[in-house]
Amino acid sequence: EIVLTQSPGTLSLSPGERATLSCRASQSVSSSYLAWYQQKPGQAPRLLIYGASSRATGIPDRFSGSGSGTDFTLTISRLEPEDFAVYYCQQYGSSRALTFGGGTKVEIK
Amino acid sequence: EVQLVESGGGLVKPGGSLRLSCAASGFTFSNAWMSWVRQAPGKGLEWVGRIKSKTDGGTTDYAAPVKGRFTISRDDSKNTLYLQMNSLKTEDTAVYYCGILRHYYYYYMDVWGKGTTVTVSS
Numbered sequence A: 001e002i003v004l005t006q007s008p009g010t011l012s013l014s015p016g017e018r019a020t021l022s023c024r025a026s027q028s029v030s031s032s033y034l035a036w037y038q039q040k041p042g043q044a045p046r047l048l049i050y051g052a053s054s055r056a057t058g059i060p061d062r063f064s065g066s067g068s069g070t071d072f073t074l075t076i077s078r079l080e081p082e083d084f085a086v087y088y089c090q091q092y093g094s095s096r097a098l099t100f101g102g103g104t105k106v107e108i109k
Numbered sequence B: 001e002v003q004l005v006e007s008g009g010g011l012v013k014p015g016g017s018l019r020l021s022c023a024a025s026g027f028t029f030s031n032a033w034m035s036w037v038r039q040a041p042g043k044g045l046e047w048v049g050r051i052k053s054k055t056d057g058g059t060t061d062y063a064a065p066v067k068g069r070f071t072i073s074r075d076d077s078k079n080t081l082y083l084q085m086n087s088l089k090t091e092d093t094a095v096y097y098c099g100i101l102r103h104y105y106y107y108y109m110d111v112w113g114k115g116t117t118v119t120v121s122s
Helices: none
Strands: A004-007 A010-013 A019-029 A034-039 A046-050 A063-076 A086-092 A098-100 A104-108 B003-007 B010-012 B018-025 B033-039 B045-051 B060-062 B070-075 B080-085 B094-102 B108-112 B116-120
Touching: A004 A086, A010 A019, A019 A034, A019 A086, A019 A104, A034 A063, A046 A063, A046 B108, A063 A086, A098 B033, A098 B045, B003 B094, B018 B033, B018 B094, B018 B116, B033 B070, B033 B080, B033 B108, B045 B070, B045 B080, B045 B094, B060 B070, B080 B094
Parallel strands: A010 A104, B010 B116
Antiparallel strands: A004 A019, A019 A063, A034 A046, A034 A086, A086 A098, A086 A104, B003 B018, B018 B080, B033 B045, B033 B094, B045 B060, B070 B080, B094 B108, B094 B116
């Protein structure tokens, strides 16, 4: 089973700053099967990025995804107040299972 | 509007059973692959399992921690997804979300319900 490791665990930044979140897989992942989600307290996750780099409907262009193989990145170019949340990466593997990373919390510095 | 509404959560004793429902509206439910994801208090997201559309075989897959105890099913006539949970353990305590699983070339969940809370405790 592929394990996704997200880093850092917590990112302390100020509004307007750039956020770079990492998702590393224990073995190569198809880019088509790599997605990113945002979750705020008490809410369901919201899809941000699918296929490693395609923004979901309605997602602002300050969110971007990149990467391939075992290393993927979610970048938020300029943090808005509503972007402080927890972010998860997700992959689908040959075992027919979805797996999620442990999450990165982006908090206000 | 595409909507998913979970129900059926509650307090149950270890070893007990519970059935969750997920009512779907605003899309052609019978064509959709559906998935359950859970989140223990203060923890991250954990995939529970998935059911394909009947057109694609209607088969299910489960995460290792729930395999043999949980069963996902669907009633396309009622636009409803189910999660039957048996032999519940305290570690099954979580918010349970249902979601639409997109699977053509890409693989992701783009519509989620608000979740229903399951507490397993004596």
